[in-house]
Amino acid sequence: MTTVAFIGLGAMGYRMAAHLPKHFDQVLVWNRNFEKAKQHATEFGTQAVSLEQAVQADIIFSCLPTSQDIIHLIQPLQIKSGSIWVDCTSGVPDAARELEALLKQRNIAFLDAPVSGQTIGAENATLTFMVGGSEAAFNQALPAMQAMGKLIKHVGASGAGFAVKAVNNMMMAVHLCAAAEGFTTLKAHGVNLTEALDCINASSGKSGVTENVLPQRVLNRKFPLTFALPLLAKDTGIAVDLIRQAKLSAPVIGLTQSLIQAANDTSEPDSDFSAAVKMYELWSNITLE
Amino acid sequence: MTTVAFIGLGAMGYRMAAHLPKHFDQVLVWNRNFEKAKQHATEFGTQAVSLEQAVQADIIFSCLPTSQDIIHLIQPLQIKSGSIWVDCTSGVPDAARELEALLKQRNIAFLDAPVSGQTIGAENATLTFMVGGSEAAFNQALPAMQAMGKLIKHVGASGAGFAVKAVNNMMMAVHLCAAAEGFTTLKAHGVNLTEALDCINASSGKSGVTENVLPQRVLNRKFPLTFALPLLAKDTGIAVDLIRQAKLSAPVIGLTQSLIQAANDTSEPDSDFSAAVKMYELWSNITLE
Amino acid sequence: MTTVAFIGLGAMGYRMAAHLPKHFDQVLVWNRNFEKAKQHATEFGTQAVSLEQAVQADIIFSCLPTSQDIIHLIQPLQIKSGSIWVDCTSGVPDAARELEALLKQRNIAFLDAPVSGQTIGAENATLTFMVGGSEAAFNQALPAMQAMGKLIKHVGASGAGFAVKAVNNMMMAVHLCAAAEGFTTLKAHGVNLTEALDCINASSGKSGVTENVLPQRVLNRKFPLTFALPLLAKDTGIAVDLIRQAKLSAPVIGLTQSLIQAANDTSEPDSDFSAAVKMYELWSNITLE
Amino acid sequence: MTTVAFIGLGAMGYRMAAHLPKHFDQVLVWNRNFEKAKQHATEFGTQAVSLEQAVQADIIFSCLPTSQDIIHLIQPLQIKSGSIWVDCTSGVPDAARELEALLKQRNIAFLDAPVSGQTIGAENATLTFMVGGSEAAFNQALPAMQAMGKLIKHVGASGAGFAVKAVNNMMMAVHLCAAAEGFTTLKAHGVNLTEALDCINASSGKSGVTENVLPQRVLNRKFPLTFALPLLAKDTGIAVDLIRQAKLSAPVIGLTQSLIQAANDTSEPDSDFSAAVKMYELWSNITLE
DSSP: EEEEEEOOOOOOHHHHHTTTTOSSSSEEEOOOOOOHHHHHHHHHHOOEEOOOHHSSSSEEEEEOOOHHHHHHHHHHOOOOTOOEEHHHOOOOOHHHHHHHHHHHTTTOOEEEEESHHHHHHHHHHHHHEESSSSSSHHHHHHHHHHHTTEEEEEEETTTTTHHHHHHHHHHHHHHHHHEEEEHHHHHHOOOHHHHHHHHHHTTTTTTTTIIIIIIIIITOOOOOOBBHHHHHHHHHHHHHHHHHHOOOHHHHHHHHHHHHHHHTTTSOOTTTTGGGGHHHHHHTTTOOO | EEEEEEOOSHHHHHHHTTGGGOOOOOOEOSSSSOOOOOOOHHSSSSSEOOEEEHTSSSSSEEOOSHHHHHHHHHHOOOOOOOOOEEEEEEOOOOHHHHHHHHTTTTOEEEEEEEESSSHHHHHHEEEEEEEEEEEHHHHHHHHHHHHHHEEEEEETTTHHHHHHHHHHEEEEHHHHHHHHHHHHHHHHHTTOOHHHHHHHHHHHTTIIIIIIIIIIIIIIOOOOOOSSHHHHHHHHHHHHHHHTTTTOOOOOEEEEEHHHHHHHTSSOOOOBBBGGGHHHHHHHHHOOO | OOOEEEEESSSHHHHHHHHHGGGGGGGEEEEESSEEEHHHHHHSOOOOOOHHTTTTTSSSEOOSOOOHHHHHTTTOOOTTOOOOOESSSSOOHHHHHHHHHHHTTOEEEEEEEOSSSHHHHHHHHHHEEESOOOHHHHHHHHHHTTEEEEEEEESSSTTHHHHHHHHHHHHHHHHHHHHHHHHHHHHHHTHHHHHHHHHHHHTTTTTTTIIIIIIIIIIITOOSSSBHHHHHHHHHHHHHHHHHHHHHHOOHHHHHHHHHHHHHHOOTTBBBGGGGHHHHHHHHOOOOO | EEEEEEEESSSHHHHHHHGGGOOEEEEEEEOOOOOHHHHHHHHHEEOOOHHHHHSSSSSEOOOOOOOOHHHHTTTTTTOOOOEEEEEEOOOOHHHHHHHHHHHHHTOOOEEEEEESHHHHHHHTTTTTEEEEEEEEHHHHHHHHHTTTTEEEEEESSSSSSHHHHHHHHHHHHHHHHHHHHHHHHHHHHTTTTHHHHHHTSSTTOOOOOIIIIIIIIIITTOOOEEEEEEEEHHHHHHHHHHHHHHHHOHHHHHHHHHHHHHHTSSSOOOOOOGGGGGHHHHHHHHOOO
8 A cells, every 4th residue: 555645735735635535545744834734634634744754655745945945854854765755846957866866875766746737737636747757766656646637747867857847937938028028019019919919829929928827917917926926036047057057058048037037136025927027017118908 | 792802822822812712702813923823713713813903803812922022012003992902911010001001092991911820721711810900991801801711800000910920920939949948958958858848838838839830840850841931030020120119128039039030041041930940959969859 | 711510519519619610710500509509609719600501611510419300400401512511410320321312412422420439529629430421522521520530430331430330339338238247246246346347447358338437437326417328229229220221130239229228218317328237236236336 | 485386387377487486486386297397497497396395385376277177186185284375267256165165174275366368468477366365365475466467456255356257258258249249230231340440449339359359369360269269158157157146137148158158069179269250250141351
């Protein structure tokens, strides 16, 4: 019988862990604010346990804000030998390799397995998992990931999952800047933005940003805080570091990182990533609505 | 009875005009290489006529390479008073306004009505029309556009259609550069590109480029010539001119235009727009496959 | 005997025209606010005359804010046949070619002859003249330009002078952005900026900006208004238009134009060009002092 | 009596160490290829000694290709307690801090003291030293640095010297790109480049690049190899890393690093840094001559 644990019951983790009891008999949960763990147990039939107990599971999921948090958490722990640690944080590839090496010495496998799909995908178990690490560990952890996700992909060795997530978010940031620039231009020329958006979403210039972010967050002026702008700034930074490490030339990505950084530096507290467009609105004195 | 004409039977126009006889009793076609017009008449039941006769129709469509071609064509013609000229060229907004003013004096309406959807959309009558000009002319020409397209949008006054098309293609160019930069980075870090692409296409970083261009043109190394790189360079230039006219700041678009220009300057003859990624491949010594 | 006129007695023109009476017997001046012309006559021994009289001189200098102002001024005037019009405005190359063609029909030569050196150079007759137009006209106007400048260069055909001035100012704008970015970086790392500036000014990274603008305008927090930021935005726009016309790829210049535009859009009224660094200071929360 | 050593007799070090015997009685030199050290002793009256002996001097200079080389060299050595190590490599600020901390434990001071002025400056003892580290160590090492340089500046704590050098070279790279873009634009418009250069060098758009690099390396088509393009790519990378560490937004610097990287990736072996302009020449089909 496989025991599964979930560490870190934030907006994503809380919803993800809720699906595990449907597929596994024993599901342990832990959270720094332990009330949340107890609430999860009551609500979904998991067991709220101490951190030391949680890491005796066969498969241990984690979902924390940054790789640094995971490193601090793992270092002092006595984790079960033979287990697999699946880290769903949007983390740093170098940290994945560091943790994999560290845990290997203790006979524990490490997978970097960040997810996409936001809280709605966590709620509906339709997340995408992009996974780096050994194929053997991937295959062993696959059923547990399938309990929470729809598309589960092994994208390469340790760190590859974090790399794909960082590049995905970086590309989204580029698309966001392109959309902000393109739509302020159209509005400056008197174009009806709603009609233009419909055209572009039926054409070659569409993106996840034009299909989802513009209509649901920007043009309706809601900018709901579901993915904070500082986190996008962090993720674009990870992408730029990957480029530097490989000594590549990526001018559009580099410029976009600068712009997201500047937008973040001048944004209001608790801004959603979509509020980056407000920097362009300030520049142009045009409101995207 | 409404008479319709189609001028310019290129890869797009030939397929577009083929749908008109299903909805209109009299459909006139003209092409500089007149053999093509005669072939069209035989194949689809249109009438191959002289240019002078064609412009006696009630609704006249045109589809030529550039706005300059349309201006040269229209200036000396005696066009039917009360008719509507619908130009499907991917043209310049200023040219639309110039032609609208010129034709208004002769009691002819002008619509800038570029299309997207490529030859397959033309073949299946599923094109998107993004239309600028007067609402009255738009409504009159609507049935004829509906014969060839699926989504027909009135996006604003004269020039607005061309503006939306230029911005759409510009955004696509940005997405192409982002994808080229992001995927060379992933490959440099040993990531499996096919699996990564599946993840991104299920995530926030997706775009028309990642959904269509990467799998169908780049990763399979086919780069089929359906939309020439010089035309993309032209369209991105139109977008940059719109930005300059409005005195806006659009750094990502500006940079992308420079890169597409450089890619075009160093590309092989008859390159598809997707071959712009080869500049990045040359820089990084990485092949996207 | 050669008669010389000077039209437009702004901060530059007033000082420039003051040198002409030392070398020419008859110097006519005109200014829209005519009191200024009369004051100039009293102060420097020139003659304040009507615009119609001024354009009967053999060599006519002009110095107005933009090429558009010159075009409006010249079109209705009856200018002396055989004269040379020397325009010292920081203008648009296309306008130079247009004016040269227009005046040629009336047997008048046109030189685009923008200057650099600021008011101090105008005062000391040490300006640099970068001159476009025919060599014959250049040679005829040379003594009059030498009365006001030190380095007088014939850089090419009509428009070449304006092009060199626009590119000079564009390069200065790039150097300004580079300095703002470089020095905020150094300050973020605890470096002493004054000492660092001394080092850089003795090294390969120096520029007119590091030698003059940083110490005299930025680090002392004076930002004296001698060359307005909107004018720099205008000049960088001219440079970008030159690039577009030639279908070149100039990514650093293009990006800098976007940044200067954004800095101008968000600046206080009456900002000196050097205040563009404040956009970087806002982004980084670092003051360059 | 102060003993001085110089480690690393490359193009710079060989010339720098030659000045020390004029000011110090005992000057020790060491070089990996030891013949060069013996030649130096013969030529300038220094003493060629083993590495172990060299590091018994009171002040030890080093000048190697990269910080990594210095770290490998220093780690196993028994260096004299109470001595000062002055590293003239164009190194990495983090490495300076690492070495300072390491050597402090052994009671040795470390100064990062990169130089500018090229081989001609080394020959004439007119180098600029930009020095990071403790003030006490700076003051003690000052006379020895003055023997080889003209402008010796203490710019901040450990790492500050390397930071200033990296930013200096980064700014130079920006100026190089600006010049390449500006001058291809001027040539495309038929401007005489030599005359234009004279104008710009007398105006606000001048830089070390327009004053020295363009006339002495580019326009004469010599591109003499004195500072290799890969080293400039390395230095611009150090500057970009400084920006990332401080989470700043520096779009022009970031873009320039991408372009220098691309130019380096596509350059011929043994290219001088000035050959980066050839990328622009390839794009534009224009030769800067």
